[in-house]
Structure formats: structure tokens, C-alpha cells
Amino acid sequence: MDLDPDLAALRPLGGFFALRTAGASAGPGPGALPNFAETYQTISSDGDGNAMTFRVAVVADRLRVAEPRVCASLAQQALAARLWSVALGCAVLYGGVPDLDPRLLRWDASATVPDDLWLTEVRPLPGDAATLLDTVLHAHLQPLGEALTSRYGVASGLLWGNAGSALAAAARELDRWVRANGRTDAAERAAALTDDLFAHPLLRATGTRAGTAFRRRSCCLYYRVPGGGVCGDCCFTRPPDSSPRAASG
Template sequence: MDLDPDLAALRPFGGFFVLRTAGATAGSLPTLAQAYADASPDLDGNPLAFRIRKVANALRAPEPRVAASVAHQGLAARLWSVALGCAALYGRLPDLDARALHWDADGSAPDDLWLAHVRPLPGDAPTIADVVLHGHLEPLSAALRVHHRLAPGLLRGNAASALAGAARELDRWARRHDRTDLAARARDLAAQLLTHPLLTGSGTLTGTAFRRRSCCLYYRVPGGGVCGDCCFPRPPRSSPRATSG
């Protein structure tokens, strides 16, 4: 199945899988490459810093690094969802080059992304890893760590959790719509990707269930609790420094 110019077949999967393409307009929205490259703390000029402040205000986060972790996982979930959804459904992947992928940092969740052009790539695990991990999550993590005390293990866990979550949503949709072929492809791709050196050791995948070995710090948000795949069965009482690795 060839990629269609609007990637319309992704829409039934839900908002995290939708990607606006040439049929829409990005206007003056910055690209993700610009967001990753600009390490300035100036909110007016740095879309990543602006997004973190927006998330912090919405969640009443007690410190910026909590909001930075939540923002990181939200963007990772969008990127994995688009990539995995296309690879499982079409067998192909749109080139999600950060220089062509625009981002509305002031948008609501899930993050609003717009791709300038749809250029097909192979839909295999190595290509997805190259596009998402190397093309986005490595530079995103580096940019976040310029200003926030986010341990590599936390960011690795966020990336793995977001990947497993995307695969789980695809599996649920596919089973409801009698698309066991799509469910199998999504599970297989996710399992392969979780063995990548940048994700290995981040957690354990059992079927579609994932248990991470780090904490995203969401429990520190007022009323947040722990996530379904958290390493903690209940919110810890120890120092938050001990949960960030």
C-alpha cells in the first residue's frame, strides 16, 4: 500500500497518529530542527522552552524538569505513532526529516505536527530507528539536557514507553477492526526497536505490556500518581533525584 499524500489512512487511529501534510499550511511555524538547535532559554525565540513552560503551567509542575520530561514524552509519542502507524499500515515510512517537520509549540496535546512533503522510505525497523531515534530523539534529548537535570535513563525510558504505547494503541485498534496482520506488524516492529542500543535496557516488553525501569517524574505533578508502565507500584516518597535515572 503506497503512502497517500495526506496520510489519510492514519486518521482512524486517533490524534497521536495524525500528521498534517501538503493539504494544510504550516504558516510561520518553526521546524523541529530549529527547536532542537536553539538552546536559548528565551521563551520568545525558543519553541522548546516555550512548550515546557506551557506544559508546566498546565500541570502546575513543581519544577521545570518535570514539565520537560512530560513534554519530551509527548513529542516522542507523536513521532513514534506516526512512524509506527505508517510502517504497520502502509509498509512504508514518510521521511520525517526534522528540517521539514513543523511544530506548533503553542498547540494542545497531542503535539500538532505538519510535514512539508511526503517522501517515502522503507518501513523497516532500522529505518524507523534512523528517522525517529537519530533524527529526533537524540537531538531533542540533547537540547533538553542543556537546561534541565534529566538523566539519560529517564529520557531513554520516556522514548521506550512512548514507543510501546504507540504499538499498544495500534494493536487495540487492529484487534477491534479484525486487522490481525496490522497488529502483528506493529508488535514485531516495536519489539525490534526496543533492542536498539539507544533503547535497550529501558524496560521489559511482554506482548503489548511494557514495564519501564525508570520514572518520568509525572508522579510529582499535583494529583499525578504513577503511570501504567512505571517502575514504581505507587508514588515514591524518596528524593526525586533517585527516580530520574
């Protein structure tokens, strides 16, 4: 469980797996960026001054979406994908994960990957499923989901569907990379770890799995984005009626 200060092993996997650290040799550093503990605590009360509500507004502007609930869903799914990718990638390639305590992890909500997340201190933890559930699901996805449901009215089941979809996508990309690089041992570790993560009650019911394939039981609402459609793992095979009454996800 030897994590290098720059988490350099993650870089070849692509931007979603990369995590900037305070000791990284490149980049400006986290500076005064808010940490996630502050973000989760103030989503309901801090308005546009909160990093997550700002990110929802950024998604609305970039995708030209007028429905805050849709933007909240898409912002949450992207963040879940980042967190799962970092944690799963480290667990498989290093055998350990960095502590992603919300007080240590900072977020530039205006940036794109991999410049959005900064870890102020690399504290190694075991790379088992229980630790990943603690560092991602319990520390981040639960408080984030509760706050988004409270502020934007996004259904809890939809957000957990996003979390399951994000985990499946991270596992699928990691499997593709390790197999392409002749790391069959890592592929086996990734598969076993992903199985253990999906055994958690909050993830088990989010979809059906066959190998690295995943079909979710909910919809992230991407079909409500102008020009959008259904995602590859969506419960729908074609976009449903996009009238307001059909947007429950």
C-alpha cells in the same frame, strides 16, 4: 510503499497517530511555524523564543508544576509518543513511512494533538525498523534528549525510558486498533517491527516487555505533578518521597 498526500489511513487511529500535511484538505497549514531542526539547535541558546522551551513553559502552566525538569520530561515523552505513533502507524498500515526529517516537520508548541505537527512534504521511505530508527530515534530523540539534558539537567536514562514507554504505548494502541478491525496481518507486522525497534541498544534497556505490556526501569516524574501519581508502566508501584532529593527519576 504508496503514501497518500494526507496520510488519511492514520486518522481512524486517533489524534496521536494523525499528522497534518501541507497538502491536507483541512486546516490552516504550517505557515511560519518553526521546524524541528531549528528547535533542537537553539534549545540551549534561544530561551523562551524556542519552541521546546515554550512547550516546557506551557506544560508548567497547564499542570501547575514549578520544576522545569519535570515539565521537560513530560513534554519530551508526549513528543516521543507522537513521533513513534506516526512512524509506526504508517509503517504498519502503508508499508512505508514519510520522511520525518527535522527540516520538514514543523511544530505548533501551543497546540494539542492532532494540530501540533505539520509535515511540509510527504517523501516516502521504507517501513523497516532501520528506517524508523533513523527517522525517529536518531533524527529526533537523540538531539532532543541531549539538548534537554544540557538545558534542564534531565537524566539521559529517564528520557530514554520515556522514549521506550512512548514506543510501547504506540505499539499497544496500534495493536488494539488493528485487532479490533480484523487486521491480524497488521498486528503481526506491528509486533515484529516493535520487537526490532526495541532491539536497539538505546531502547533495549529501558524496560521489560511481555507481549504489548511494558514495565519501564525509570520514572517520568509525573508523580511530582500536583494530584499526579505513578503511570501504569512506572518502575514504582506507588509515588515515592516527593522531596527534592528524591526527584532524580
